[in-house]
Amino acid sequence: MSKRPEHQAPPELFYNEDEARKYTQNSRIIDIQAQMTERCIELLVLPDDTPSLLLDIGCGSGLSGSVLEEYGHMWIGLDISSAMLDVALERETEGDLVLADMGEGVPFKAGSFDGAVSVSALQWLFNADKKSHQPVKRLYKFFSTLYASLSRSARAVFQFYPENESQLDLLTTQAMKAGFYGGVVVDYPNSAKAKKFFLVLMTGGAAPLPQALGTEESDNSLQIKYARREASKGARGKPLKNTRAWLIEKKEKRRKQGKETKPDTKYTGRKRSGRF
Amino acid sequence: MKLITHNMLTSKCLKGVLTGYPLAINATDVKVNEVDFNPDFIARIIPKLDWEVLWRAADSLGHSEGLPQVVESNYEANQEFLKTAHKVLLEVEVEEGYLTCPESGRQFPITKGIPNMLLTEAEVQ
Ligand SMILES: C[S@@+](CC[C@H](N)C(=O)[O-])C[C@H]1O[C@@H](n2cnc3c(N)ncnc32)[C@H](O)[C@@H]1O
Numbered sequence: 303m304s305k306r307p308e309h310q311a312p313p314e315l316f317y318n319e320d321e322a323r324k325y326t327q328n329s330r331i332i333d334i335q336a337q338m339t340e341r342c343i344e345l346l347v348l349p350d351d352t353p354s355l356l357l358d359i360g361c362g363s364g365l366s367g368s369v370l371e372e373y374g375h376m377w378i379g380l381d382i383s384s385a386m387l388d389v390a391l392e393r394e395t396e397g398d399l400v401l402a403d404m405g406e407g408v409p410f411k412a413g414s415f416d417g418a419v420s421v422s423a424l425q426w427l428f429n430a431d432k433k434s435h436q437p438v439k440r441l442y443k444f445f446s447t448l449y450a451s452l453s454r455s456a457r458a459v460f461q462f463y464p465e466n467e468s469q470l471d472l473l474t475t476q477a478m479k480a481g482f483y484g485g486v487v488v489d490y491p492n493s494a495k496a497k498k499f500f501l502v503l504m505t506g507g508a509a510p511l512p513q514a515l516g517t518e519e520s521d522n523s524l525q526i527k528y529a530r531r532e533a534s535k536g537a538r539g540k541p542l543k544n545t546r547a548w549l550i551e552k553k554e555k556r557r558k559q560g561k562e563t564k565p566d567t568k569y570t571g572r573k574r575s576g577r578f
Numbered sequence: 579m580k581l582i583t584h585n586m587l588t589s590k591c592l593k594g595v596l597t598g599y600p601l602a603i604n605a606t607d608v609k610v611n612e613v614d615f616n617p618d619f620i621a622r623i624i625p626k627l628d629w630e631v632l633w634r635a636a637d638s639l640g641h642s643e644g645l646p647q648v649v650e651s652n653y654e655a656n657q658e659f660l661k662t663a664h665k666v667l668l669e670v671e672v673e674e675g676y677l678t679c680p681e682s683g684r685q686f687p688i689t690k691g692i693p694n695m696l697l698t699e700a701e702v703q
Contacts, residue, residue, distance in 0.1 A: 353619035355582075355626075376619060376668075378583050387692055396613065398583040402695040406702050407591035409695050411599055413626060414586040434699045443703070447591070453626070 306465070312431035317362070317383035326363040326389050335421055338498065339369035342419040342459040345487065345502050345512055348375075354416035357451065359404055359460075360423020362386040364395035370419070371396050378415075380404060405440030407447035417456045418448060424462035424501065428469055438476065445480035445503075452505050458482070460501040470499075477503050490516030579693050581635050582667040585627050587693065589679035589686070593703045598679050600631040601686070605675035608639050613668045620664050621654040627667075636666045 307316050317325070325331060348354050353374045358367050361379025363386050370377045377397040381387050387399050402409055405427055427444060428437050448458060464470050470486055477484070482503040490496035493516065502511060553563045579587075589598030629649050636642040644662045653659050677686040677693055684701070687694050 352622065353616055355619075355623060374616075376582075376623075378586070382696070384692070384694075388690070391690060391692075398580045399692045400579075400583065400587070400695055401692050403697070406697050409588055409591050409598075410586045411588050411590075411597075411628075432699060434702065451586075 306425075306463075308426055308429050312429065313426050314382045314384070317386045319385045319388075322363055322383065322385040322389045325386075326365065326393070332365055335365040336369050338461040339366040339419065339421050341489070341498070341500065341515075342366075342421060342461055343370070343373055345459045345500055346417045346419065346457050347512075348417060355414070357408070357410070357415045357418040357448075358397065359408075359418060359420035359448075360426070361390065361397065361399070362423075364390035364393055364397060366419065366421040367395050367397040368393075378410075380408070404444050405435070407443050408451045409447075410451040412450050413453045414451045415456060416453055418452060418458035420458070420460040420462070422461060422463065424460045424473070425464060425469075428465070428472075438472065441472065441476040442479060445477045445482065449481045449505060455504075455506045457484075457505070458501075458503040460503075462499055462501060464499055473501060477501070481505070485511050487512055487514045488517075489514050492516070579672045579688055579691055580668055581632060581639075581670055582623065582627075583693075584635055584672075584677075585632050585667075587677070587695075589677075589682070589684060589695075591695070591697060591703065592679060592682055592684060592701050595679060595681045598681060600628070600635070601677040601679060603635055603638055603672060603675065603677060605639055605672045605688075607672070607674035608641075609671050609673050610641075610665070610669050611671055613664070615661060615664050617657065617660045617664075620660045620667065623667070624649060624653060624663065632666065636670065639670060639672070641666055641670045 310316055353376065356370055356375050356377045358370065358377045358379040361367050361377070361381050362383070364379065367377050367379055367390070378400065379390065379397045380400045380402045382401070382403045384401055387401060390397070390399055400409070427441055429435070430437055452458065474485055482505060484501070484503040487500045487502055489498045489500065491514070496516065550566055553566060584601065584603065587601060589595055589601060592598060633642060633645060633647050636645055645666055646659070650656070650659070671691055672688055673691045675688045677688065678684070
């Protein structure tokens with residue numbers, strides 16, 4: 303039934319040679335991974351114009367790593383699939399690669415990294431692929447060793463695909479237990495297509511969680527799991543295209559320009575039934 | 579595996595191992611691949627390194643020439659030093675060989691430049 307890759311096979315088998323190649327050649331995937339990596343970098347809030355050393359967790363074939371390079375950072379990537387890492391080698395990414403299972407712990411000494419990113423990998427930790435696998439234990443092991451490997455005030459940002467609300471709870475609980483604070487930022491919470499989850503973990507200081515995209519300023523209640531209200535102001539002050547807020551703003555503009563415009567009603571921006 | 583990675587990598591995820599650092603390097607194939615020189619990055623990374631571990635690793639691979647055993651003060655301004663450090667940290671790569679855990683003796687193979695740090699179920703803490 304389920305289309306989720308995590309439900310089909312363990313990651314090192316799912317991402318075999320075939321899948322690794324298909325994944326890395328798909329231009330839609332390349333674009334999406336790049337966009338999400340850029341958002342991760344934004345959420346890392348690294349000091350301006352400083353080339354940093356970053357850890358890429360579940361780096362795969364290096365699609366996320368290529369974006370880190372574009373931003374001038376050096377990265378070390380960790381992945382459980384040797385087929386994915388082989389493709390990263392073929393692509394001649396600049397990052398250095400390590401074959402490892404994040405659920406066994408992050409194998410680096412204390413204070414190694416200025417930050418960590420992970421794009422589309424964290425949901426795999428909810429799997430129990432071996433007899434000895436207990437997701438809660440693996441999550442805790444992962445977060446506590448990750449915490450140690452980061453330098454003070456560094457952040458770790460994960461884009462991931464949670465299956466349900468209890469996974470969000472489990473993630474945040476284990477991350478807090480490991481010493482992090484932070485929470486989940488949900489960009490475009492009301493758009494089925496654009497909605498994206500980012501777990502933002504911080505090691506020091508007391509900065510509030512960043513503003514989610516596609517939500518009202520006032521929605522950004524701290525340590526939130528969700529920004530729940532109607533999408534309106536989106537990225538860089540613009541509402542998401544084709545949403546109700548976008549339509550209303552567009553109509554407002556037409557009115558200001560003195561053009562004839564239908565009044566806003568509760569039907570504005572609603573989906574049409576498509577029957578006629 | 580670049581030496582910057584070696585300088586950070588440990589076997590502490592092994593059951594019963596405390597620090598697992600530094601990992602001993604046995605290399606059967608070492609390459610030097612050119613990488614763009616970014617003096618800012620090198621200067622920023624140096625305080626984070628265990629310099630002695632770096633020097634020994636470079637020496638064991640036959641690439642310690644010109645690399646001082648101790649980092650001098652004012653290294654940020656010393657272009658020649660930063661260039662040597664750059665080469666050793668980012669350009670020298672172990673392609674084939676293995677790493678050895680200093681506490682347990684467990685070996686981790688390096689193939690096509692990638693160290694395999696995967697553990698067996700019995701080895702996980
Ligand atoms: C969808 S791919 C994303 C790859 C890359 N970050 C990108 O943006 O293209 C997910 C990756 O997570 C890796 N992965 C899954 N479980 C893992 C684990 N337990 N430890 C390390 N990597 C894992 C998979 O092997 C796969 O390469």
